[in-house]
Amino acid sequence: xxxxxxxxxxxxxxxxxxxxxxxxxxxxxxxxxxxxxxxxxxxxxxxxxxxxxxxxxxxxxxxxxxxxxxxxxxxxxxxxxxxxxxxxxxxxxxxxxxxxxxxxxxxxxxxxxxxxxxxxxxxxxxxxxxxxxxxxxxxxxxxxxxxxxxxxxxxxxxxxxxxxxxxxxxxxxxxxxxxxxxxxxxxxxxxxxxxxxxxxxxxxxxxxxxxxxxxxxxxxxxxxxxxxxxxxxxxxxxxxxxxxxxxxxxxxxxxxxxxxxxxxxxxxxxxxxxxxxxxxxxxxxxxxxxxxxxxxxxxxxxxxxxxxxxxxxxxxxxxxx
Ligand SMILES: *[C@@H]1O[C@H](CO)[C@@H](O)[C@H](O)[C@H]1NC(C)=O
Ligand SMILES: *[C@@H]1O[C@H](CO)[C@@H](O)[C@H](O)[C@H]1NC(C)=O
Ligand SMILES: *[C@@H]1O[C@H](CO)[C@@H](O)[C@H](O)[C@H]1NC(C)=O
Numbered sequence: 591x592x593x594x595x596x597x598x599x600x601x602x603x604x605x606x607x608x609x610x611x612x613x614x615x616x617x618x619x620x621x622x623x624x625x626x627x628x629x630x631x632x633x634x635x636x637x638x639x640x641x642x643x644x645x646x647x648x649x650x651x652x653x654x655x656x657x658x659x660x661x662x663x664x665x666x667x668x669x670x671x672x673x674x675x676x677x678x679x680x681x682x683x684x685x686x687x688x689x690x691x692x693x694x695x696x697x698x699x700x701x702x703x704x705x706x707x708x709x710x711x712x713x714x715x716x717x718x719x720x721x722x723x724x725x726x727x728x729x730x731x732x733x734x735x736x737x738x739x740x741x742x743x744x745x746x747x748x749x750x751x752x753x754x755x756x757x758x759x760x761x762x763x764x765x766x767x768x769x770x771x772x773x774x775x776x777x778x779x780x781x782x783x784x785x786x787x788x789x790x791x792x793x794x795x796x797x798x799x800x801x802x803x804x805x806x807x808x809x810x811x812x813x814x815x816x817x818x819x820x821x822x823x824x825x826x827x828x829x830x831x832x833x834x835x836x837x838x839x840x841x842x843x844x845x846x847x848x849x850x851x852x853x854x855x856x857x858x859x860x861x862x863x864x865x866x867x868x869x870x871x872x873x874x875x876x877x878x879x880x881x882x883x884x885x886x887x888x889x890x891x892x893x894x895x896x897x898x899x900x901x902x903x904x905x906x907x908x909x910x911x
Contacts, residue, residue, distance in 0.1 A: 622877060624875070627661070627684040627873040628682065629873050631657070631664055632667050632704060635691065638903070644908070648910050653726075654896075654909065656844060657870065660870030663892075676707065680721075682880045685869065685876060687729070708723065715830050720831065720876050722832070722833070724833045726835055727836060731743055733834050746789075746790060747815055748787075752786070752858075753782050753786055755823060757775065760809065761824075765868075766868060769868060786838075793822070806827060806829075806830075807827055813836075831875075839866070842861060897909075
């Protein structure tokens with residue numbers, strides 16, 4: 591959906607208020623913001639044997655802290671609900687984060703639930719009901735499978751390596767990087783601020799040859815894999831507020847395993863902060879809400895306690911569900 595579409599919706603909303611409140615006219619053309627956003631995070635399927643005793647799905651605490659750092663609360667979303675239940679959750683949350691992991695992108699429960707939210711978000715945005723989605727690593731891969739209607743991923747291994755971004759011309763007019771200082775855009779292309787931990791991805795060639803991907807997303811950056819393949823590393827929806835990074839913005843501030851190349855420089859921290867703030871700001875444009883404070887309170891991540899996991903995984907803390 592377009593910004594104009596959203597404004598039209600808001601204008602109608604205020605026009606409605608105007609009839610019964612004469613104090614409103616100065617706000618006629620302003621957007622309404624939701625300053626108590628809740629971003630949903632789909633739980634990820636446990637595939638590591640060592641994690642299995644704790645639960646069947648999990649969310650690394652790094653993603654939760656990342657979203658919280660932008661000024662949002664987090665609702666964990668299990669993979670075991672019915673479609674009706676997901677429709678109800680959709681009406682309550684203000685954005686969705688699809689995280690990294692290892693699951694089948696067409697047949698897994700993760701894929702099934704991601705597809706339900708993806709379709710709801712398309713429909714909502716088309717109707718002027720703003721709803722952002724962000725996919726990180728496998729989450730971005732999942733978005734490309736949903737848009738293309740098929741899995742087009744190939745070997746683009748970039749495992750445990752921090753890279754500078756090869757920004758495209760479209761990055762300079764993107765929404766994702768709109769608020770970035772111009773000197774910082776240059777830093778992005780020079781310093782290795784993006785942590786890559788993936789085996790598969792979309793090559794630039796595959797992307798450009800696919801009509802659906804090409805018309806849906808703009809490529810904001812590319813990188814080169816270990817096998818020399820140029821892969822798409824950052825994308826943004828042209829009409830929809832859907833974003834994807836093949837790299838991991840959350841690790842820059844919230845993961846510390848010494849065996850991994852997590853970027854922790856001041857610039858790396860700044861990048862992670864700017865993107866968390868950007869995505870939560872998108873969430874503030876969603877006016878979805880819970881029916882009552884009790885339902886909201888019982889749905890939030892605060893009801894769960896993360897497990898210390900640095901001695902058996904690469905993560906410091908994990909939430910299990
Ligand atoms: C950067 O991307 C351009 C295309 O946008 C490509 O021609 C160039 O080879 C890439 N450079 C690197 C270092 O990846
Ligand atoms: C992908 O390519 C890299 C580098 O050529 C190779 O080491 C790796 O085994 C390949 N991985 C898969 C899953 O094919
Ligand atoms: C990790 O440390 C916790 C205590 O902090 C301990 O209870 C647990 O057994 C350890 N796990 C492994 C796999 O070593």
